[in-house]
Amino acid sequence: xxxxxxxxxxxxxxxxxxxxxxxxxxxxxxxxxxxxxxxxxxxxxxxxxxxxxxxxxxxxxxxxxxxxxxxxxxxxxxxxxxxxxxxxxxxxxxxxxxxxxxxxxxxxxxxxxxxxxxxxxxxxxxxxxxxxxxxxxxxxxxxxxxxxxxxxxxxxxxxxxxxxxxxxxxxxxxxxxxxxxxxxxxxxxxxxxxxxxxxxxxxx
Amino acid sequence: xxxxxxxxxxxxxxxxxxxxxxxxxxxxxxxxxxxxxxxxxxxxxxxxxxxxxxxxxxxxxxxxxxxxxxxxxxxxxxxxxxxxxxxxxxxxxxxxxxxxxxxxxxxxxxxxxxxxxxxxxxxxxxxxxxxxxxxxxxxxxxxxxxxxxxxxxxxxxxxxxxxxxxxxxxxxxxxxxxxxxxxxxxxxxxxxxxxxxxxxxxxxxxxxxxxxxxxxxxxxxxxxxxxxxxxxxxxxxxxxxxxxxxxxxxxxxxxxx
Numbered sequence: 435x436x437x438x439x440x441x442x443x444x445x446x447x448x449x450x451x452x453x454x455x456x457x458x459x460x461x462x463x464x465x466x467x468x469x470x471x472x473x474x475x476x477x478x479x480x481x482x483x484x485x486x487x488x489x490x491x492x493x494x495x496x497x498x499x500x501x502x503x504x505x506x507x508x509x510x511x512x513x514x515x516x517x518x519x520x521x522x523x524x525x526x527x528x529x530x531x532x533x534x535x536x537x538x539x540x541x542x543x544x545x546x547x548x549x550x551x552x553x554x555x556x557x558x559x560x561x562x563x564x565x566x567x568x569x570x571x572x573x574x575x576x577x578x579x580x581x582x583x584x585x586x587x588x589x590x591x592x593x594x595x596x597x598x599x600x601x602x603x604x605x606x607x608x609x610x611x612x613x614x615x616x617x618x619x620x621x622x623x624x625x626x627x628x629x630x631x632x633x634x635x636x637x638x
Numbered sequence: 639x640x641x642x643x644x645x646x647x648x649x650x651x652x653x654x655x656x657x658x659x660x661x662x663x664x665x666x667x668x669x670x671x672x673x674x675x676x677x678x679x680x681x682x683x684x685x686x687x688x689x690x691x692x693x694x695x696x697x698x699x700x701x702x703x704x705x706x707x708x709x710x711x712x713x714x715x716x717x718x719x720x721x722x723x724x725x726x727x728x729x730x731x732x733x734x735x736x737x738x739x740x741x742x743x744x745x746x747x748x749x750x751x752x753x754x755x756x757x758x759x760x761x762x763x764x765x766x767x768x769x770x771x772x773x774x775x776x777x778x779x780x781x782x783x784x785x786x787x788x789x790x791x792x793x794x795x796x797x798x799x800x801x802x803x804x805x806x807x808x809x810x811x812x813x814x815x816x817x818x819x820x821x822x823x824x825x826x827x828x829x830x831x832x833x834x835x836x837x838x839x840x841x842x843x844x845x846x847x848x849x850x851x852x853x854x855x856x857x858x859x860x861x862x863x864x865x866x867x868x869x870x871x872x873x874x875x876x877x878x879x880x881x882x883x884x885x886x887x888x889x890x891x892x893x894x895x
Contacts, residue, residue, distance in 0.1 A: 486887060515793065521798065522811070535803055
């Protein structure tokens with residue numbers, strides 16, 4: 435089992451964001467669906483220890499997540515966040531930074547191609563990218579670290595239909611051509627069915 | 639550089655005419671500042687008189703320990719004052735206290751070790767006051783900026799953490815900008831010194847009858863000492879304070895209420 439959540443709870447101040455959540459996320463492509471406010475993004479942040487649960491336990495490949503060193507874990511379990519959050523500079527400098535942190539050799543052209551970007555994007559300033567291009571650049575940056583698992587937080591929420599279909603095709607291809615596991619959060623049940631081999635539904 | 643002039647009480651009293659002028663302008667233009675002007679005037683008389691007696695006492699006793707005690711009190715109250723401007727930084731008092739102590743200690747230590755000033759109350763008290771006061775302003779500005787930037791850049795910092803960056807790496811651009819904003823004011827005023835304004839020490843020395851050469855030289859020494867102290871305090875405060883935004887597991891803490 436890739437991830438297993440047992441009776442997980444998390445509070446933010448007075449508010450309970452997650453309560454008594456148990457779920458099993460196998461290797462492969464898993465989609466987590468649920469209404470907004472159900473704590474989907476929070477759940478994803480638990481999986482690479484950007485947050486720790488207040489109650490219960492999360493395990494990754496049979497070991498409690500708390501036993502993993504957070505920095506090393508995050509290079510192996512990469513999160514592509516929802517908000518565009520690239521560093522200032524070019525797409526290429528973002529990818530080199532990420533690869534450097536992970537100690538990986540970077541094939542810039544190939545990594546961009548896998549994320550569905552033309553190699554010419556390497557020199558593009560991130561401040562001048564469209565939202566869809568930023569989303570792909572963040573995907574490419576995560577891939578530059580050669581992770582084992584990719585966590586995707588609403589990867590198409592800000593996109594039109596054509597851009598959404600293109601990203602979905604990219605994710606499906608990534609899944610087909612490597613043994614990368616995907617955990618994807620979506621508010622769209624249709625998208626969850628299209629991309630997820632397993633679908634986890636979160637209660638409201 | 640020993641100069642002295644006598645200032646009589648009637649001269650101080652006469653200068654209150656200008657305070658009356660300020661109050662009159664405020665009254666005439668309904669700026670509603672008369673009360674503040676009165677409070678400021680009374681406070682300046684009381685505070686400076688008390689400080690004057692305290693300094694006279696310290697000069698008369700001529701004990702280095704008393705000087706160090708006074709400087710420690712300045713550092714303590716400086717850190718308390720700066721903390722109010724850095725209210726978005728959790729636990730800012732400790733970093734500020736250490737920053738001010740290091741800035742004051744290093745700067746005064748160096749000017750004494752280099753033989754620029756004698757380690758006597760006559761030099762250490764006024765120079766220490768300036769050094770710690772400027773260090774307080776710089777570290778307060780730097781931490782104020784740090785608090786704002788950490789809030790604005792939350793998403794980017796967390797995204798960088800999620801790449802496996804350390805908190806230090808993730809916060810580096812923010813720390814850099816905060817350090818800059820703490821230092822830039824003094825650097826800019828040092829650039830324009832003498833052109834747009836005459837700095838206080840030089841004015842004071844000229845009024846006290848010192849030669850312009852001496853006044854300029856002393857002013858330069860003080861400006862450079864302030865640059866050193868401002869850099870140290872802004873650096874130490876930001877480098878210690880940014881850690882408070884992260885947990886030991888390299889997670890960004892939830893913002894406080």
